[in-house]
Amino acid sequence: MKTGSMLSIQNLSVSIDSNPILAGLSLTVPAGEVHAIMGPNGAGKSTLSYALAGKPGYTVTAGSATLDGEDLLALEPNERAARGVFLSFQYPIEIPGVPALTFLRTALNAQRKARGESEVSAPNFLKLVRAKAAELKMDFDMLKRPLNVGFSGGEKKRMEILQMAVLLPKLAILDETDSGLDIDALRIVAEGVNAMRGPERSMLVITHYQRLLDYIRPDRVHVLAGGRIVASGGPELAHELERAGYDQYSKVAA
Amino acid sequence: MSVARAIETRDAALLPSRRDEDWRWTDLRGLIRAVPPASPVHDGGLPVGPFAGVEGDEIAIVNGRGPDLLTVAAGETRIAALRFYSGAQAGAHFSRMAITVGEGASLTLLETYETAAADYLVGAEIDISLGQGARLERIVIAADGAEGASTSMALVIMAPEARFAQTLLTHGARRQRLETRVDHPGAGAHARLDGVYLLSDKRHADLTTVVTHAGVGGDTDQLTKGVAADQARGVFQGRIVVSPGADKTDAKMGHHALILSDRAEIDAKPELEIWADDVSCSHGNTVGALDEEALFYARQRGIPEAEARAMLTGAFVGEVVDRIAHDGARAVAQAWVARKLGVAS
DSSP states (O other), rough: OOOOOOOEEEEEEETTTTTEEEEEEEEEOOOOEEEEEOOOOOOSSHHHHHHHHTTTTTTEEEEEETTEEEESSTTTTTHHHTTTTTEEEESSSOEEEEEEHHHHHHHHHHHHHHHHHOOOOOOHHHHHHHHHHHHHOOOOGGSSSETTTOOHHHHHHHHHHHHHHHHHHHHEEESSTTTTTTTTHHHHHHHHHHHHHHHHBEEEEEEEEEEHHHHOSEEEEEEEEEEEEEEEOOOOHHHHHHHHHHHHHHHHHH | HHHHHHHHOOOHSSSOOOTTTGGTTTTHHHHSSSSBBBBOOOOOOOOOOOTTSOOSSEEEEEESSOOOEEEEEOOEEEEEEEEEEEEOTTOOEEEEEEEOOTOOEEEEEEEEEEOOOOOEEEEEEEEEEEEOOEEEEEEEEEEETTTTTEEEEEEEETTTOEEEEEEEEOOOOEEEEEEEEEEEEETTEEEEEEEEEEEEETEEEEEEEEEEEOOSHHHHHHHHEEETTOOOOOEEEEEEOOTTTTOOOOEEEEHHHHHHTTTEEEEEEEEEEEOOOOOEEEEEEEOOOHHHHHHHHHHHTOOHHHHHHHHHHHHHHHHHHOOOOOHHHHHHHHHHHHHHHHHOO
């Protein structure tokens, strides 16, 4: 029986250009749970997401991160993706010359190949993407255009969620997915995310504001400040932060 | 200083060298100490050519020997595969070809440089004349060998309203130069000069163009993109001359290159010489590395690094290949790029 996924981060320290950003961060996300990471600007929220995804230049100096008990930090970024790690980028990248559909199909088949699964045929792939795009109220023809080129901020974020819906990760990290979205786009994106909640999928929702968490209700909320988790609680913690601000934690961290 | 005369007289001192301003980055004299002996008559047939799948007449020039005329009569439409084949190990040869496309006629020229040999020195000169309203699309795959030295010169004379379009695709050679000189009459004539170079190992490719606008109201649109890896060297020299009186000329030139290794080199010299009024001329030249952010993004989605690099590189040069008008030739060119980059197309 499949036990579902679990992210376990122990005492993780990460530096960029020898500057320590994360300093002994520990966090556990049980299978099927959605955890929010909140914190002031510069606390290391994006560093955490990039370090888990394996971005070059993010040097792990101490600690561990495992997914289902497997050491993530020893893997290449594409190997982590094939194991089920998905990062929804705060600023999705434009890729001129590569149609979004081509990119997504290449990614899906690369992941399937890495897992020893057969490739998805072109008709089945298109059927799948058409259905997911409709759920996210995306214009299918847009997917024939080069990935994210000329897309609005909201379209780029929807494109991220569409990719997540097609790739079906075990661990989804949503980095400031609410930034740049108006309220309608936020609702659609949140519905897309909520539709993917399930017992075999964990999510890490990184946000500066509480607003997103009205739509994506987290099981737990963690406060990241000074490169560590300084407080954890239930959903009510997000509201408390919205009221009281991050100042108290900045002082703790300093 | 002439490749043709050096080969004909077997005098290496006549080869262009870095002392010739126009050849400073493609030094043949410095590479070749002695001109190899004349290539013998080729024994046997030719392999299947790169454009074998495209319907058209085949004209083969083998070891410098073959037809020297191609004429498309007024109003006629033709597709021709022009194959320059070098089959002689350590041989030298030079060939000339005259192509005439009559008034209102149309030619799709699928030109290839092919070899099974090494240590050769070869040259080709193609004199192209386009009549009034004639159309020529020239697609070149220069598949020279890693140890060959090869030069090609196309001299194009266009009549009013003619359209000349070319796409050069090359993976270089030990030394290789693909040169195009266009006499542009203005007068509603249109020239497109594109190129793609994909270089690795110690290969060298030089794409040199000179377009001279002589009359009022002509267009030139030029886009070259290239990639140099390992210790390869890419050279782009593009000159557009707008002569006195060639008013209302509209010319643009772009050269963009990716340099994928510390030991690779790109030399670029875009030049605009403008002697007329009311012209619109622009050029852009960039040399950079592959976008690391895009590379990480692709890897985060599960695409292995080598595949991601090939995808991004292919997309980079794909913009040029997509401008090929002939569907069959474009498909061949796309497959050629994919094969060079090591991706399935």
